[in-house]
Every structure is written in structure tokens, then in C-alpha cells.
Amino acid sequence: MATVASTLLAGLGDGAVYALIAVSFVIIFRATGVLNFAQPGLLILGTYVTSVLAVDRGVPFWVAAVIAVLVVAAISMGIERVAIRPMIGRPVFSTALVTVGIFIVLLILAFRLFAARARTIADPWQLEQWCLVQGETLCAVSLYQHHAGKIAVVAVVLGLLGVWLSRSRVGLAMRATSLDQEAALAQGINVGRMFSLSWALGGGLAALGGILLAANGSVVQANDALFALVALPALILGGIDSLRGAVVGGLVIGLVSALSSTYQPIHAPWLGPNFENVAPYLVMILVLLIRPYGLFGTKEVQRL
Amino acid sequence: MTTVAPDSNRATQDGAQHGAERSSTSRLTGQSRALRSGPGRGKALRSATRGRPRLFTSYDQDSALLNTSAKRWWTLAAISIFLVLPFWLTRDLSHLLSVAMVMAIAGVGLNLLTGYAGQISLGHPFFMALGAYTGAVVAGVPGSIVIGWEFDLSIALVLAAVIPGLVGLVVAPLATRVRGLYLAVLTLGLLMLGEQLFKQWASVTGGSGVGRAGAVPVLFGNDLERTYAVGPLLIAPHVSLYLLCLTLLVVLAVAARNLARSRTGRAFAAVRDRDIAAEVMGVNLLRTKTLAFVLSSAYAGVAGCLFAILIGRVAPEQWNILMAINLLAIVVIGGVATISGTLIGAAFVVLLPRILEWLAPWLPFVSTGSGGLITVFQLESILFGALIVLFLILEPRGLFGLWHRVRTYFATWPFSY
Numbered sequence: 001m002a003t004v005a006s007t008l009l010a011g012l013g014d015g016a017v018y019a020l021i022a023v024s025f026v027i028i029f030r031a032t033g034v035l036n037f038a039q040p041g042l043l044i045l046g047t048y049v050t051s052v053l054a055v056d057r058g059v060p061f062w063v064a065a066v067i068a069v070l071v072v073a074a075i076s077m078g079i080e081r082v083a084i085r086p087m088i089g090r091p092v093f094s095t096a097l098v099t100v101g102i103f104i105v106l107l108i109l110a111f112r113l114f115a116a117r118a119r120t121i122a123d124p125w126q127l128e129q130w131c132l133v134q135g136e137t138l139c140a141v142s143l144y145q146h147h148a149g150k151i152a153v154v155a156v157v158l159g160l161l162g163v164w165l166s167r168s169r170v171g172l173a174m175r176a177t178s179l180d181q182e183a184a185l186a187q188g189i190n191v192g193r194m195f196s197l198s199w200a201l202g203g204g205l206a207a208l209g210g211i212l213l214a215a216n217g218s219v220v221q222a223n224d225a226l227f228a229l230v231a232l233p234a235l236i237l238g239g240i241d242s243l244r245g246a247v248v249g250g251l252v253i254g255l256v257s258a259l260s261s262t263y264q265p266i267h268a269p270w271l272g273p274n275f276e277n278v279a280p281y282l283v284m285i286l287v288l289l290i291r292p293y294g295l296f297g298t299k300e301v302q303r304l
Numbered sequence: 305m306t307t308v309a310p311d312s313n314r315a316t317q318d319g320a321q322h323g324a325e326r327s328s329t330s331r332l333t334g335q336s337r338a339l340r341s342g343p344g345r346g347k348a349l350r351s352a353t354r355g356r357p358r359l360f361t362s363y364d365q366d367s368a369l370l371n372t373s374a375k376r377w378w379t380l381a382a383i384s385i386f387l388v389l390p391f392w393l394t395r396d397l398s399h400l401l402s403v404a405m406v407m408a409i410a411g412v413g414l415n416l417l418t419g420y421a422g423q424i425s426l427g428h429p430f431f432m433a434l435g436a437y438t439g440a441v442v443a444g445v446p447g448s449i450v451i452g453w454e455f456d457l458s459i460a461l462v463l464a465a466v467i468p469g470l471v472g473l474v475v476a477p478l479a480t481r482v483r484g485l486y487l488a489v490l491t492l493g494l495l496m497l498g499e500q501l502f503k504q505w506a507s508v509t510g511g512s513g514v515g516r517a518g519a520v521p522v523l524f525g526n527d528l529e530r531t532y533a534v535g536p537l538l539i540a541p542h543v544s545l546y547l548l549c550l551t552l553l554v555v556l557a558v559a560a561r562n563l564a565r566s567r568t569g570r571a572f573a574a575v576r577d578r579d580i581a582a583e584v585m586g587v588n589l590l591r592t593k594t595l596a597f598v599l600s601s602a603y604a605g606v607a608g609c610l611f612a613i614l615i616g617r618v619a620p621e622q623w624n625i626l627m628a629i630n631l632l633a634i635v636v637i638g639g640v641a642t643i644s645g646t647l648i649g650a651a652f653v654v655l656l657p658r659i660l661e662w663l664a665p666w667l668p669f670v671s672t673g674s675g676g677l678i679t680v681f682q683l684e685s686i687l688f689g690a691l692i693v694l695f696l697i698l699e700p701r702g703l704f705g706l707w708h709r710v711r712t713y714f715a716t717w718p719f720s721y
Binding site for chain 1: 418422424478481482483484485486488489490492493494496497499500503504512625629632636682685686688689690691692693696697700
């Protein structure tokens with residue numbers, strides 16, 4: 001029972017980060033209709049910038065994180081302007097492939113920057129734990145501080161984002177753009193600026209996701225960018241265009257991943273080591289079998 | 305007859321062929337009536353077709369496999385050049401070309417699914433792996449862990465197409481339910497689950513990080529790892545493997561092209577362009593998508609089997625997302641929904657690293673060691689990514705589109721349109 005509780009808490013902590021990354025995919029997808037496969041590249045750049053500032057330059061972690069988010073948001077905006085804007089009106093497949101090309105470029109750039117070294121990001125939590133329920137000799141239910149920190153940061157960021165999207169003028173304009181680009185244009189909304197803004201937001205959230213992903217007390221390498229791909233099943237599970245779905249999907253994937261990493265080696269060792277990395281895909285496939293547009297995704301209305 | 309001038313000679317012959325009908329109507333309608341009916345139906349006068357390769361006077365001619373004589377001659381020339389090429393290329397280069405041809409087979413398969421039928425798949429390497437391991441089990445040597453039945457390669461190649469095809473058939477119903485980007489991520493999930501499966505199934509794949517050798521190339525009882533003498537020619541092992549890949553590539557590419565111009569191919573294109581509309585027109589969506597999946601899996605299987613033979617040893621980690629991206633790049637850089645484009649694309653993607661290696665000494669910012677700004681491998685990957693982006697933005701039809709532009713320029717010269 002105690003293990004279950006610890007596992008679930010850890011799952012929620014990781015799931016919060018997956019939710020954040022999935023939300024970054026959704027923001028970009030809703031505005032421009034692009035599934036941005038370059039997100040892992042942006043994510044690892046965010047981690048790198050934080051690491052350089054916080055570890056090498058001695059900047060306080062939170063300042064470094066904010067600067068990293070802003071830098072990556074700017075890069076993301078640049079990518080949109082240079083590579084994605086010309087693809088408006090082309091098939092989704094082509095645009096998705098453009099982002100795959102950008103992903104390769106960014107990943108190699110990250111490899112070059114990391115130069116095969118493992119880095120740390122000097123986060124304030126490290127490997128500290130809180131003991132929630134005291135056992136007889138050892139701690140029965142423990143919570144890593146970084147998991148609590150992740151949940152808190154993600155809750156605050158997503159809460160602010162939600163309020164901003166639903167209450168502010170620009171948020172309204174963004175929602176209008178994602179609903180119907182031409183109608184938004186006719187209402188006097190600068191659709192191009194909304195594209196830039198949503199890519200900046202998406203990139204910034206991905207960078208924050210990368211920073212939180214790396215904040216687990218261990219080291220981070222360029223290859224860790226591929227962990228962002230775990231957000232893909234979360235995204236598809238929730239439905240590719242639903243913010244609520246992304247959050248639910250992220251939490252579900254986090255829980256599934258944590259549960260399988262705790263129980264699969266005991267109960268089903270024949271599935272092999274590292275099964276928790278593929279378990280999310282299994283869940284995603286099962287959900288898609290029943291609901292082809294994910295849990296909360298909008299069913300595509302087709303016209304002839 | 306022998307004394308008249310060439311032109312009137314031809315006219316007389318044609319006149320004799322078409323008989324009375326032509327003489328009665330040609331005055332009013334020129335050639336058209338004669339073209340549509342009569343014994344020489346669909347055949348234009350040679351004087352009319354000369355210099356106008358794209359004058360098609362019948363539907364059969366228009367939809368022929370190689371519909372202009374230029375295409376026929378170039379195909380013949382290309383095949384004969386590639387037939388003699390391995391005899392004077394180094395072993396290394398002909399091996400590289402063989403790999404390019406194998407990737408072309410996989411690319412043609414993916415193009416059938418993604419280019420023609422419009423179903424994005426990132427799971428193609430999974431089917432290649434299935435083919436590779438099927439081939440390795442059927443025609444491989446048993447080892448301490450791995451099983452191998454040591455059958456003939458011909459059986460292995462057939463099974464390497466059949467088994468991935470069957471798995472494709474099992475997966476297809478799921479894949480036909482979801483669309484677009486959902487499908488892309490779904491097939492990515494298939495790839496990930498497949499990798500996990502292959503890592504665990506050590507008796508077939510050799511296990512994680514270890515891998516196993518591919519099939520032993522004994523084709524129809526002839527061991528391709530021996531050197532054969534055919535007349536004055538010596539056929540070394542790498543040459544015979546090359547010729548095997550070339551033969552399979554030609555057969556499979558022609559088959560794919562033939563399929564693309566058939567009723568099935570048109571159904572694929574209809575599904576790609578607007579699947580609901582296709583369904584309304586009487587295309588069976590489930591059957592068409594399933595067929596595309598099965599065919600492309602079978603192509604991938606054959607390619608995987610040959611790939612394992614060429615590379616020598618394959619590990620389960622090899623069939624990863626980077627390979628899926630490579631295959632998509634072959635399709636996109638070559639040209640979506642063109643078979644000849646896929647062939648060029650495969651050659652381009654496989655040969656690019658080698659070309660950059662050759663160029664590296666002349667590029668100041670590239671190092672072969674670790675001191676320079678970027679290594680050859682990094683340059684290659686960055687260039688690769690950038691090329692995908694550039695092609696999609698500037699020339700969505702890929703290398704085939706570039707070639708098409710050049711051809712059109714010269715065909716319409718001196719006019720610019």
C-alpha cells in the first residue's frame with residue numbers, strides 16, 4: 001500500500017511534466033495545425049541554456065530558467081517565421097516533415113553543444129525527500145521534493161495559461177485564430193502574429209518542460225531530448241487539439257509509466273527491462289482502438 | 305514504290321492500311337476519324353508523332369508503363385549501366401550502391417503507402433526488421449542462442465515478404481481507424497513496441513545490443529559468397545549480391561509503377577486526396593488502405609532481409625525512429641508519389657555521407673577528428689535535416705520535381721512557360 005502511494009506520487013510528478021510538454025504541442029497544433037516534432041530539440045536547448053547559466057555562470061536557478069525559456073521562445077518564433085510560415089496551405093504531412101527536419105538540425109546542434117558531456121542544472125530540489133508517512137524503522141511513504149516542485153510549477157504555469165487564454169484579449173484572439181483563421185483575420189486579428197505568439201508559447205513551455213525533466217537530481221545529456229517523445233502518447237491519448245486532454249493524458253501516462261516501472265519487473269519480468277518507456281505507447285494504442293480521436297479530441301468534420 | 309520520295313512513300317503505305325474509310329473522311333476531319341476507328345486505331349501517322357513525344361492518340365498509349373520512347377531508352381540505358389557498374393567499381397562502392405538499392409526497395413514500399421495512399425507511417429523500420437529476422441531465421445545459421453533453419457534464400461525472400469505482409473494485415477484494421485497525424489504517432493508506437501519485442505525475443509534476434517547475422521545468401525543452391533566464372537567474367541560475392549539487389553529492385557519498382565497506373569493505384573490516389581469522396585465514388589476504404597499497408601509491409605520485409613544480408617549483422621536497436629526518418633526523407637527528397645523519384649532519393653540519402661566524406665578535406669570548418677567546428681557526421685545530419693526542410697519549402701515534388709523543371713525548360717525552349 002505504501003509502495004502504491006509513493007509510486008502514484010512519483011507518477012503524478014513526472015506526469016505533470018509530460019502534461020506540460022503535451023500542452024506545448026497542443027498550443028502549437030491548435031494555432032497552426034502543425035504537429036511539431038521539433039519540440040524535443042527545443043526542450044533540450046532549454047535545458048542546455050539553463051545548465052550553462054546556472055552551473056557555469058552561477059546565475060540563480062530561477063533566473064536561469066526564465067532566461068532559458070525566453071531564449072528558446074525566441075528561437076521557436078524564428079523557426080515558425082522561417083520554416084513554417086511558407087508551408088501554410090500545404091498538406092499537414094509535409095509540414096510535420098519540415099518539423100522533423102528541424103528536429104534533426106536542433107538535435108545535432110544539441111549534441112555539438114553538450115559535446116558528449118553530461119551536465120547538471122543545479123535545481124533547488126536535488127534528491128531531497130519528504131517523509132509523508134513514518135513507518136516503523138524507515139519512511140513508508142516518501143515524496144521527492146522535485147516531484148512536488150514539478151507539480152507546483154506545472155499547476156501554476158498551466159493555471160496562468162488557462163486564465164490568460166480565457167480572460168485576456170490576446171488569449172481570445174488566439175482562440176479565435178485556432179477556431180477559424182480566415183474568420184479571425186476578418187475580425188481584424190493579426191493572424192501571423194498569433195502564429196508567432198503560439199510558437200513562442202509552445203517553445204517556451206517545451207523549454208520549461210525540459211528544465212523540469214532534467215530537475216531530478218541526476219545528469220542530463222543531449223540524448224535525453226528523446227524523452228520528450230513520451231509526451232506524444234500523452235498528446236494522442238488526450239486528443240491532439242485539447243488542452244484538457246493534454247493534461248489528463250500527461251498525468252495518465254505519468255502514472256502508467258511509474259506503475260509499470262514499479263510493478264512490471266516483479267509481476268511480468270518477461271516484458272523486459274525499460275518496459276516503462278513503451279508502456280505509454282501500449283496505452284495509447286488501446287485508447288485509439290476505442291476512440292480514434294483520443295479522449296477529448298475533436299472529431300474531424302469532413303466535407304466533400 | 306522504290307522510286308517515289310520518302311514522304312509520299314509513307315503516305316501511300318498509310319493510305320493502303322486504312323483503306324477506303326480514310327480516303328472518304330480525311331478530307332473533312334483530317335486524321336481524327338481515322339484515328340478513332342479502323343484497323344490502325346490509335347496509331348498516328350509517323351510524320352505526326354515525330355518530334356511530339358507526348359502526342360498520345362489512345363488511352364492505352366497514354367497510360368503505358370513507359371509512355372514515351374525517351375523514357376524507354378533512358379530506362380534501358382540506366383539498367384544496362386547499372387548491370388555493368390559493379391564489375392569495375394570497387395567492392396566498397398558497389399556495396400554502398402547495393403545498400404542504396406535496398407533502401408530504394410523500402411522507399412518504394414513506403415511511397416506506395418505514404419505517397420500514393422496518403423497514410424503517414426513512421427513504423428516502416430518495424431516491418432523491415434520483421435523481414436530481416438524472418439530471413440535470418442529461415443535461411444540463417446543457428447548459433448548458441450539464435451535459431452536458424454538454413455533453407456534456401458529464395459524461400460527466405462518469399463517468407464520475408466509474406467510474414468511482414470501478414471503482420472501488416474493484422475495491424476491495418478487498427479491503422480485504418482485513425483487518420484493523419486494520429487496515424488503517424490500510432491505507427492511510431494508500433495515501432496517502439498516492436499523494438500521492445502525484438503530486444504526480448506533473443507532466440508530470433510540475438511537480443512538487445514548483440515544482434516545476429518542476416519540470412520546466408522544461398523540462392524537456388526548457389527552459394528553467393530563464392531566467386532563464379534561466367535565466360536570471361538568473374539562474379540565476386542559483392543557483385544552477385546549487387547545483382548540480386550538490382551534484379552529485385554527492378555522487378556519490385558516496375559511492379560509498383562504498374563500498380564500505380566492501375567485501378568488500385570487510382571483508388572490509392574483517391575483515398576489520399578479525399579477519402580470520403582473516394583468512398584462515395586465506390587472505393588472500398590478499408591480494403592484499399594489495408595492493401596496499401598500489406599503491400600508496403602511486404603516491400604519493407606524484402607528490403608529488410610536484403611539489408612541484413614548486406615550489413616552482415618543487425619541489432620534490434622537499429623530499427624529505430626532515425627531509420628524511419630531516413631525512409632521518409634527518401635520519399636520526400638526523391639519525390640512523393642513517384643517511383644523514379646524514390647530511386648533517386650534513396651541514392652541521394654545513402655550516398656550523401658560518402659560524398660561529404662570525400663569533400664571534407666576541402667571544407668575548412670569540418671574536422672575528421674574532434675578539433676574542428678563540426679564533424680563529418682554532424683555536418684551530414686544537419687545537412688540532411690536542412691535538405692528535408694528546404695525541399696519541402698522550395699520544391700515539394702523533390703528531386704523528381706527538379707528534374708521535371710529542367711526537362712520542361714528544355715522541352716519548351718526558347719519559351720519560358
